[in-house]
Amino acid sequence: MTSLDATNERLRALCDAAEISGARxxxxxxxxxxxxxxAFRTTGLPHTKLEEWRYTHLAPLSNxxxxxxxxxxxxxxxxxxxxxxxxxxxxxxxFANGRPxxxxxxxxxxxVELLPLSAGSPVLxxxxxxxxxxxxxxxxxxxxxxxxxxxxAGAQVEHPIHLVFVSSSPQASLISSPRVVxxxxxxxxxxxxxxxxxxxxxxPHVTNAVTEVRVGENAHLELAVLQxxxxxxxxxxxxxxxLERDSRFASHVVTLGGRxxxxxxxxxxxxxxxxxxxHGLYVGTGERLIDNHTLVDHxxxxxxxxxxxxxxxxxxxxxxxxxxxxVRPDAQKTDASQQNPNLLLSDGTEIDTKxxxxxxxxxxxxxxxxxxxxxxEEALFYLRARGIGAREARALLTRGFAAEILAALPGQPxxxxxxxxxxxxxxxxxxx
Amino acid sequence: xxxxLLEIQNLHARAGDAQILNGIDLTIRPGEVHAIMxxxxxxxxxxxxxxxxxxxxxxxxxAVRYEEKNLLELEAEERAREGIFLAFQYPxxxxxxxxxxxxxxxxxxxxxxxxxESLDAIDFLSLAKEKMAIVEMPKDLMGRSVxxxxxxxxxxxxxxxxxxxxxxxxxxxxxxxSGLDIDAxxxxxxxxxxxxxxxxxxxxxxxxxxxxxxIVPDHVHVLAxxxxxxxxxxxxxHELEEKGYSWLEEGASA
Numbered sequence: 030m031t032s033l034d035a036t037n038e039r040l041r042a043l044c045d046a047a048e049i050s051g052a053r054x055x056x057x058x059x060x061x062x063x064x065x066x067x068a069f070r071t072t073g074l075p076h077t078k079l080e081e082w083r084y085t086h087l088a089p090l091s092n093x094x095x096x097x098x099x100x101x102x103x104x105x106x107x108x109x110x111x112x113x114x115x116x117x118x119x120x121x122x123x124f125a126n127g128r129p130x131x132x133x134x135x136x137x138x139x140x141v142e143l144l145p146l147s148a149g150s151p152v153l154x155x156x157x158x159x160x161x162x163x164x165x166x167x168x169x170x171x172x173x174x175x176x177x178x179x180x181x182a183g184a185q186v187e188h189p190i191h192l193v194f195v196s197s198s199p200q201a202s203l204i205s206s207p208r209v210v211x212x213x214x215x216x217x218x219x220x221x222x223x224x225x226x227x228x229x230x231x232x233p234h235v236t237n238a239v240t241e242v243r244v245g246e247n248a249h250l251e252l253a254v255l256q257x258x259x260x261x262x263x264x265x266x267x268x269x270x271x272l273e274r275d276s277r278f279a280s281h282v283v284t285l286g287g288r289x290x291x292x293x294x295x296x297x298x299x300x301x302x303x304x305x306x307x308h309g310l311y312v313g314t315g316e317r318l319i320d321n322h323t324l325v326d327h328x329x330x331x332x333x334x335x336x337x338x339x340x341x342x343x344x345x346x347x348x349x350x351x352x353x354x355x356v357r358p359d360a361q362k363t364d365a366s367q368q369n370p371n372l373l374l375s376d377g378t379e380i381d382t383k384x385x386x387x388x389x390x391x392x393x394x395x396x397x398x399x400x401x402x403x404x405x406e407e408a409l410f411y412l413r414a415r416g417i418g419a420r421e422a423r424a425l426l427t428r429g430f431a432a433e434i435l436a437a438l439p440g441q442p443x444x445x446x447x448x449x450x451x452x453x454x455x456x457x458x459x460x461x
Numbered sequence: 462x463x464x465x466l467l468e469i470q471n472l473h474a475r476a477g478d479a480q481i482l483n484g485i486d487l488t489i490r491p492g493e494v495h496a497i498m499x500x501x502x503x504x505x506x507x508x509x510x511x512x513x514x515x516x517x518x519x520x521x522x523x524a525v526r527y528e529e530k531n532l533l534e535l536e537a538e539e540r541a542r543e544g545i546f547l548a549f550q551y552p553x554x555x556x557x558x559x560x561x562x563x564x565x566x567x568x569x570x571x572x573x574x575x576x577x578e579s580l581d582a583i584d585f586l587s588l589a590k591e592k593m594a595i596v597e598m599p600k601d602l603m604g605r606s607v608x609x610x611x612x613x614x615x616x617x618x619x620x621x622x623x624x625x626x627x628x629x630x631x632x633x634x635x636x637x638x639s640g641l642d643i644d645a646x647x648x649x650x651x652x653x654x655x656x657x658x659x660x661x662x663x664x665x666x667x668x669x670x671x672x673x674x675x676i677v678p679d680h681v682h683v684l685a686x687x688x689x690x691x692x693x694x695x696x697x698x699h700e701l702e703e704k705g706y707s708w709l710e711e712g713a714s715a
Contacts, residue, residue, distance in 0.1 A: 406516065411553040414513055415567035415623060416541035416574065425566065429557030429606070436557075 036091040037073040043097055043204070044069060044170040058146055058172065061154045065169025068159040075163050084349040084381045085320040089289040090263050093202040093233055097171065098126035102197045105228065109193055115446035116222055118191035125195050127205035127236075128173055141190055141219065142179040150177045150210045156241040156269035162293065164265045168206045168239045175208030178221060182214035182245065189220040189253075189440055196236055196258065197228035204235040211252070213276075215245040220253070220439040227258040233288065235263045242269070244276040246300065251439040253281040256290055257450060260315055263289045274300030281438050283447060284311040284319050285454050295324040298332035298360075309338035310434040312455065313346025313378065320349035325367075327360035327390075334364075339434055340371040341427060342378035343455075350382040354397070358389045369399040372430050374423075428452060465526075466491050466662050467512075467631055472523035473687075474511050481507040483687035484523070489631070492659040496673055497666045498698060499684035500706040505666045506550060508684070509635040512664075513547035514540050527631070542574035544630030548620040548637045555607035560619065563607045564589060568626050592625040596652040614645035621652035632656065633664045638672035650675030670702035 044066045074091070075082040102125040113121050120138025123130045129145065146153060159166035178190060194207050211221055227234055236258070244250045256264050264287045272278050284290050296305045311319040325334045340348045350369045371380045384397040404426055412422035431451055438444040467489040474482040481504045489495055499505050511518050512525065514537030525532040532540065555563065568588075569579040580588065589603065596618040608616050617637055624632055634653065638646055653663070653676050665676055673681070673695065681697040682689045685706065691697065 405553075408553045408555050410515055410537060411549065411555070412563070412567075413537040414515075414541055414547050414549075415563075415627070416538055416570035417566055418538050418570070419536070421566070421570075422538075425558055425563075426555065429555055432557030 032091040033074060033076060033087065036095075039095060040074070040167060041070060043095065044167075046097060047171050057149050057153060061169050062172055064154070065159050065166045065172070068166035069163060069170050072163045072166065081322065085289075085291055085318065087289070089233070090235060093235065095204045095235060096201040098128070098173075098203045098205050101128070101130075102126045102195070103228075104130055104195050108195065108226070108228070112193055112224060112226060113191055115442050116191045116224075117188055117440060117442045118222070119186060119188035120190045121193065122176055122191070123193045123195065124176070124207060126197065126203060127175065127194070127207040129176060138190060139186065140181050140184040141186055142177075142181075143190075144177040144179060146172070146175050146177060146208060146210070148177055150179075150212060152210050152212055152241050152243045153177070154241075156243070156271055157239055157267055162267055164237050164291075165239050165267045168208060168237050168267070171204065171206045171237075172208055173206065175210070177210045177212065180211070180213045180217045180219045180248075180250075182216055184214065184217045184219065186217070186219040189222045189443065191222045191224060194223070194225045194236070194238070195228060196225070196234040196262065198232040198234040199228075199230070200232065202232040202234060204237060207236065207238040209238070209240040211240070211242040211250065213242070213244045213248040213250040216247045217245065218249040220251045222253045222255065222443065224255045225258055225264060227262050229259055233261040233263060234258070235265070237265045238267070240266070240268045242278070243271045244273060244278045246273045247275045248273075249277040251279045251281070253283070253438055253443065255447065256282070256284040257286040257454075260286060260288060260317070262287050264291075266292045268292065268294045270294075270296040270305070272296060272298050272300060272303035272305055275302040276300065277304045279306035279439070280308065281434070282307075282309045282321070283434070283438075285450060287317060287319075289318050291320045291322070293322045295326065296334070297326040297328060298334065299328050301329045302331045303333075305332070305334045307334070307336040307338070308434050308437055310431055311338070311340050311348060312431070312451065313340070313342040313348055314344050314455070315346060316344070317346040318349070319346070322351045324353045324355065325365065327354070327356045327363045327365065329359055330361045330363070332360060332363050334366070336367040337434070338369045339430065340369070340380060341374065341430060342371065342380060343374040345375075345377035347378065348380040348382075350380070350399070351385065352383075352397070353385045353387065354395065356388045356390050356393050356395065360390050361392045363390060363393040363395070365393070365395045367397040371399070371401045372427065373401060373403055374427065424452070424455065427455065464491065465489070466528060467532075468526045470524045472508075472511070472525060473521045474507060475519045475521055476507055476517060480521070481687050482511070485687070485689060487682065487689065489662045489664065491630075491662055493680065494657065494663045494665060494676065494678045496678035496681045496698065497664065497684050498668070498670070498681060498701055501668070503684045504687040505684055506635055509547060509633050509664075509666055512633055513537060513545060538570070541627075542571050546624050546627055546629035546632045548617075548624060548632065548634045550635040550637070550639065552608050552616040552620055554609045556609055558607050559604055560607050561589070561603040564623065564626060567623065571627055589626065592622055595625060595655050596621050597648050598622055613640045614642070617641060617645065617649050618652070621649050625652060625656060628656070630660070631662045631664065633666070635666050636668060638667055638669060646672065647675060670698045673698045
């Protein structure tokens with residue numbers, strides 16, 4: 030039996046255990062869980078023979094013997110405060126291994142409602158097909174609870190809503206299944222920060238998250254997904270966004286930690302005039318593998334999409350970027366662009382980048398490009414000729430490369446906090 | 462004029478596989494301004510690059526002493542900290558790094574080397590404002606990425622601003638005048654002249670005599686085929702302007 034087979038067997042047993050403990054569940058959660066169980070029993074984990082998983086071997090995951098998080102995981106108040114302070118949130122919710130711990134840390138969120146999944150949402154389970162996404166199926170099967178972020182129609186929420194997910198695996202490796210639903214009501218404006226961190230020490234933790242977002246008519250939503258867990262942790266994320274007429278959505282997916290990271294981000298421009306921005310920054314040190322699969326689906330006319338994913342790879346890290354843009358026959362006057370520049374800092378790194386444009390309409394403007402480069406030697410000399418040491422000069426140029434994404438994060442304090450985190454991790458993590 | 466600041470002896474250097482410098486001898490004392498003129502391909506920029514520590518050059522023979530140190534053994538950043546400044550012919554654009562951040566990092570790297578305290582953001586800003594006025598630099602250029610989207614004239618002003626901030630002992634200006642209109646040239650020259658004093662030396666490399674009307678040199682050297690063919694006072698520049706360089710090349714290869 031291969032280790033992937035063994036892991037599948039183990040995960041199916043965990044699904045069964047979750048079924049027994051969750052037997053009392055009622056609809057809609059019960060239905061979501063059983064659909065997930067059924068789908069995962071059929072598919073199991075994806076393997077590298079599948080095109081979508083060709084470059085991403087799950088060995089770091091299949092080498093673990095996983096357990097479900099049962100006991101209430103401890104959360105350190107100082108850790109939460111250190112994360113929350115620079116974000117300047119208007120509301121804060123804390124989750125330990127996927128479970129809400131708001132009795133300890135919750136902060137009022139004004140107009141915005143933060144609800145348990147049992148409150149029900151038409152969005153929950155509607156945007157991610159568990160039959161197509163094995164990890165989303167596993168998330169549904171193992172689901173404990175999550176959060177529904179309900180932004181009322183017309184609400185103008187100036188400061189971010191900060192969702193902090195703290196993972197910890199003190200003894201055995203645990204798999205947590207965070208689930209986030211965001212309903213941005215018509216004409217509303219809000220910022221949500223989905224922040225993943227882990228408690229240092231212990232065993233590698235697996236986070237298998239699903240986030241579903243519906244952006245209502247003429248609404249504007251910014252979503253930052255921050256992945257800054259321990260270097261041994263695994264993070265699988267499925268993020269699905271549905272944009273209605275004249276809505277605006279921007280995602281900022283920043284990966285600074287973890288051992289294996291796979292992000293599936295799908296945005297469907299379902300209403301005319303929708304505007305979608307996808308920003309990504311992935312930073313590889315050590316043996317980290319970061320895989321970003323994105324899909325922008327232009328289903329109706331007059332949509333705009335802007336995608337920029339930047340990668341910085343050092344040491345023996347690897348990156349995978351696959352960006353699909355689909356322009357359906359009805360989606361005339363679509364304006365889509367996609368860029369994936371990568372900065373490689375050592376010979377041990379590897380990047381597999383593949384833009385994929387599928388255009389079925391004839392009156393559209395689409396562009397894409399990917400680039401792989403190294404530190405610009407002339408720029409390095411310029412800085413050194415001004416007295417700046419070689420190591421600091423490299424760090425400065427690397428930071429400059431990342432700045433385009435970090436500076437565009439919603440809210441200046443968040444951009445500054447992430448820049449500081451980036452600099453701190455990079456200075457210690459990468460051999461220059 | 463006191464001791465020697467820079468002494469170049471029999472300098473031979475290659476750029477890649479091409480032999481460019483074929484035995485340069487040049488002595489610069491504190492406070493002197495030397496101009497090096499010469500046709501394209503004569504080795505002017507190679508000389509500037511070798512002195513500043515630009516990668517890609519190999520010194521095959523000769524020696525360069527700077528303040529009793531073997532200059533060729535120092536890294537580029539060490540030369541900068543010891544007071545050598547190269548104004549780039551083509552200043553480099555650095556996306557994502559603000560001009561303000563870059564200049565402050567540079568000033569503080571050099572201050573630290575001199576055993577001086579680092580400037581904080583406020584002290585740096587007031588120093589920068591004072592120097593920016595000299596080169597008539599628009600304030601918004603400080604908040605923008607280094608040289609990104611700057612006009613040709615703004616890039617050269619930015620070079621001179623850096624020079625004013627770093628107060629080098631030896632400033633090497635590598636064709637700082639090329640591509641500038643007369644107004645920009647005057648501003649750049651004013652900035653350079655503001656730094657002239659009895660202890661500061663300059664090596665002004667140019668293709669055109671025009672710059673030397675504004676930055677008046679003590680010595681003019683004519684470089685061709687990797688060697689100094691003639692040296693003289695400032696009147697030599699005018700002679701070159703009238704006759705061009707062709708007579709020199711003939712003379713050199715004869």
